[in-house]
Amino acid sequence: MTRMIRIFDTTLRDGEQSPGCSMNLKEKIEMAKQLEKMKVDIIEAGFAITSPGDFESVQTISSIIKDCTVASLSRAAEKDIDASWEALKKAVDPRIHIVIATSPIHMQYKLNLEPDAVIEKAVASVKYAKKYCSNIEFSAEDATRSDLEFMARIFDATIQAGATTVNIPDTVGYTTPEEHYEFFMKLRELCPRLDDVTISAHCHNDLGLGVANSLAAIRAGVNQIECTINGIGERAGNAAMEEVVMALHTRKDLFQAETRVVTTELMRASKLLTRITGVKVQPNKAIVGENAFSHESGIHQDGVLKHKQTYEIMTPESIGIVGNNNIVLGKHSGRHAFRNKIRELGYEISDEQLEQAFAKFKVVADKKKSVYDRDIEAILAKETLQVPKTYTLESFVINSGNSITSTAVLKVIKDGKAIEKVSRGDGPIDAAFKAIEKIVGMDLKLDDYQLQSVTEGMDALGDALVKISDENGEIYGGRGLSTDVIEASIQAYINAVNKMIYDKEHRA
Ligand SMILES: CC(=O)SCCNC(=O)CCNC(=O)[C@H](O)C(C)(C)COP(=O)(O)OP(=O)(O)OC[C@H]1O[C@@H](n2cnc3c(N)ncnc32)[C@H](O)[C@@H]1OP(=O)(O)O
Numbered sequence: 156m157t158r159m160i161r162i163f164d165t166t167l168r169d170g171e172q173s174p175g176c177s178m179n180l181k182e183k184i185e186m187a188k189q190l191e192k193m194k195v196d197i198i199e200a201g202f203a204i205t206s207p208g209d210f211e212s213v214q215t216i217s218s219i220i221k222d223c224t225v226a227s228l229s230r231a232a233e234k235d236i237d238a239s240w241e242a243l244k245k246a247v248d249p250r251i252h253i254v255i256a257t258s259p260i261h262m263q264y265k266l267n268l269e270p271d272a273v274i275e276k277a278v279a280s281v282k283y284a285k286k287y288c289s290n291i292e293f294s295a296e297d298a299t300r301s302d303l304e305f306m307a308r309i310f311d312a313t314i315q316a317g318a319t320t321v322n323i324p325d326t327v328g329y330t331t332p333e334e335h336y337e338f339f340m341k342l343r344e345l346c347p348r349l350d351d352v353t354i355s356a357h358c359h360n361d362l363g364l365g366v367a368n369s370l371a372a373i374r375a376g377v378n379q380i381e382c383t384i385n386g387i388g389e390r391a392g393n394a395a396m397e398e399v400v401m402a403l404h405t406r407k408d409l410f411q412a413e414t415r416v417v418t419t420e421l422m423r424a425s426k427l428l429t430r431i432t433g434v435k436v437q438p439n440k441a442i443v444g445e446n447a448f449s450h451e452s453g454i455h456q457d458g459v460l461k462h463k464q465t466y467e468i469m470t471p472e473s474i475g476i477v478g479n480n481n482i483v484l485g486k487h488s489g490r491h492a493f494r495n496k497i498r499e500l501g502y503e504i505s506d507e508q509l510e511q512a513f514a515k516f517k518v519v520a521d522k523k524k525s526v527y528d529r530d531i532e533a534i535l536a537k538e539t540l541q542v543p544k545t546y547t548l549e550s551f552v553i554n555s556g557n558s559i560t561s562t563a564v565l566k567v568i569k570d571g572k573a574i575e576k577v578s579r580g581d582g583p584i585d586a587a588f589k590a591i592e593k594i595v596g597m598d599l600k601l602d603d604y605q606l607q608s609v610t611e612g613m614d615a616l617g618d619a620l621v622k623i624s625d626e627n628g629e630i631y632g633g634r635g636l637s638t639d640v641i642e643a644s645i646q647a648y649i650n651a652v653n654k655m656i657y658d659k660e661h662r663a
């Protein structure tokens with residue numbers, strides 16, 4: 156039978172504890188509305204006593220959100236609980252969340268309290284909060300570094316005092332999946348009352364195990380997971396909601412558990428948070444990273460083109476990506492993906508042209524990080540207009556600067572022999588073009604020269620267009636493409652010369 160796991164989103168509280176992730180009221184409202192739309196079960200809207208701003212956020216979110224429980228964090232202290240309640244009281248389903256640390260190191264050094272005094276404070280706080288509302292969560296901070304028998308005692312006491320959810324935080328991200336599973340199993344044995352309430356896990360990511368530990372907790376019977384969008388949170392962050400939700404969704408066979416989260420809203424929530432905080436998601440981040448559904452290497456691309464599930468365990472559409480361009484052309488791509496892209500772009504070319512274009516594509520891909528559609532179109536335009544190469548560029552050296560006259564040394568191959576010429580000019584391009592004219596030995600006129608960047612970025616392809624005319628005024632165009640704009644310009648000029656020679660021979 157499939158169990159329902161409640162998703163407790165703490166993006167607005169623990170997530171906001173992430174350096175650089177503070178949000179203002181308007182931003183928190185926007186985020187809360189998205190969380191409601193995606194049907195998380197509980198929104199922890201803040202920690203009301205923290206500041207007037209946090210109080211106002213909890214209060215406003217409480218009055219706006221209708222379809223989720225709204226929670227506010229409080230220490231085990233009456234003034235915190237009063238503030239939480241004051242902020243929460245308009246919520247449809249308010250929850251006061253009380254926390255106190257239970258590990259020896261926290262009790263001794265931070266709270267300066269004996270274990271029994273911690274239990275007393277916890278129980279008194281739960282009872283105090285219970286005067287205000289029925290929905291009370293009790294968290295034992297640093298639970299995973301706490302004594303198990305002590306945990307069982309404090310949970311037993313707080314449940315008797317009225318806690319309806321008890322939370323076991325791995326506050327410092329210390330535990331491992333196996334240990335976490337055992338922890339919950341033993342705790343349930345030692346404290347049978349746990350089975351009468353919602354048991355929750357709250358995992359941090361200090362060892363990169365936040366999601367794995369949350370899933371282990373689910374296997375051990377917990378029915379609430381505390382997590383954040385994009386995994387933001389104190390230090391290395393919290394378990395990422397999109398990862399937990401999609402792990403359950405994709406591996407229902409294994410976990411026999413599901414959430415009510417609308418998975419197609421996950422990407423929107425991730426992007427909204429990035430826009431609000433300005434904190435970007437790493438490209439290889441699971442589920443919502445830019446590369447999470449991209450395939451760059453030829454063998455994978457071939458597999459995906461033949462049958463998506465060869466390399467995709469979930470669909471991009473399932474997390475809300477529309478029109479995913481999942482085949483990213485790069486230096487590891489093969490002919491299958493290249494041909495597919497050409498067809499997508501609406502071109503039909505011969506096998507021979509494809510081979511030429513593919514060879515050029517590999518050269519470009521070696522120099523560029525990503526090859527975009529416009530790069531491919533530029534390569535195609537060049538390759539499909541190809542004429543026999545009377546002159547082929549072998550090498551060039553340019554000496555240029557703002558206090559010297561530019562000099563170009565060009566070496567080209569004609570009929571298997573190298574020809575080298577040197578020329579000076581007004582700038583590097585002019586010097587290079589003059590060297591070509593010397594090599595060709597014809598009286599050529601440059602009619603037009605344009606240079607454009609094909610795509611954006613430091614490694615963008617330069618697309619040069621040269622138009623030359625001969626002694627009869629006939630115009631010939633040539634195109635050159637390279638990440639080096641001088642090379643692109645020289646190639647364009649040589650291509651225009653080759654075209655002129657080809658046309659003259661075919662006209663004669
Ligand atoms: C694991 C977690 O994520 S817990 C949540 C962490 N989040 C935050 O701390 C963000 C908001 N915090 C704040 O704005 C402030 O820390 C406040 C408003 C809560 C308190 O500020 P201050 O009164 O100036 O106290 P300060 O933060 O310096 O110290 C914390 C005090 O709370 C006590 N305390 C800490 N945790 C608890 C607790 N769960 N229950 C009761 N008392 C606690 C500490 O022992 C310390 O008390 P002391 O002054 O007697 O030594």
Ligand SMILES: CC(C)C(=O)C(=O)O
Pocket residue numbers: 169228254294295296297322324325326327357359
């Ligand atoms: C407040 C508690 C639940 C917390 O964030 C933690 O222990 O990490």
Ligand SMILES: [Mg+2]
Pocket residue numbers: 169324326357359389
């Ligand atoms: Mg936390």
